[in-house]
Amino acid sequence: MTRSIRLDAVLVQAVIAGALSFAHLHDLAAAAGQTGWKAWAYPISVDLLLVAAWRRLRADGPSRLAWCWFLIALVASLGANVATAGFLDLQHPPAWLRFGVAGWPALAFLGGTLLAHTPTPAPAGDRVPVPPAPAAPAPAPTPAPEPEPDPEPVTAAEPAPALPEAAPAVPPALVDHARKVAAEHRTRTGTAIDTATLRARLGIPEDLAGAIAAQLA
Secondary structure, eight states: OOOOOOOOHHHHHHHHHHHHHHHHHHHHHHHTTOOTHHHHHHHHHHHHHHHHHHHHHHHHOOOHHHHHHHHHHHHHHHHHHHIIIIISOTTSOOHHHHHHHHHHHHHHHHHHHHHHHSOOOOOGGGSOOOOOOOOOOOOOOOOOOOOOOOOOOOOOOOOOOOOOOOOOOOOHHHHHHHHHHHHHHHHHHSSOOOHHHHHHHHTOOHHHHHHHHHHHO
């Protein structure tokens, strides 16, 4: 599939302007004493430096280095165009013109080397962020001392319960006799003998009578 070639007015204008500038640079170099292939090499060197600086500006953005060498190459090209318009006597070129043309190769070589080998600073968005150094761990807080518990109030000791008095020992013979008295009282009255009656009949103390009544119940 063939692609149609369309002439662009801007492109045609650029070719014409480039050819005229190229010829003016050649004529200026020849007038300054550079003959043969050297006169043709000068315009190539100037145009290449101009293109290299412009490409650096387009690719990497504005920078002092690219703008500096772009202006140097532009002044060299523009100066040649103006000089060949009759402002200088090219049959008898001045000494400064010979000096400038003779020193141009070293200047162009320096500019081309700097444009080709100077590193481009990375854009701010492409820079790899450096992680901050880990901060030292904060010291653990010292625990506050626990409050001492309030002393429990001292209560008065409760009095010990009184021990029950030991029951008096009852002789078995007395118990047998008390049974007989109790049986006789029940037969006569029809009721159980109480402690007071048992005490009176036996003639014994009250505590002893209670102990015997408890055994007879």
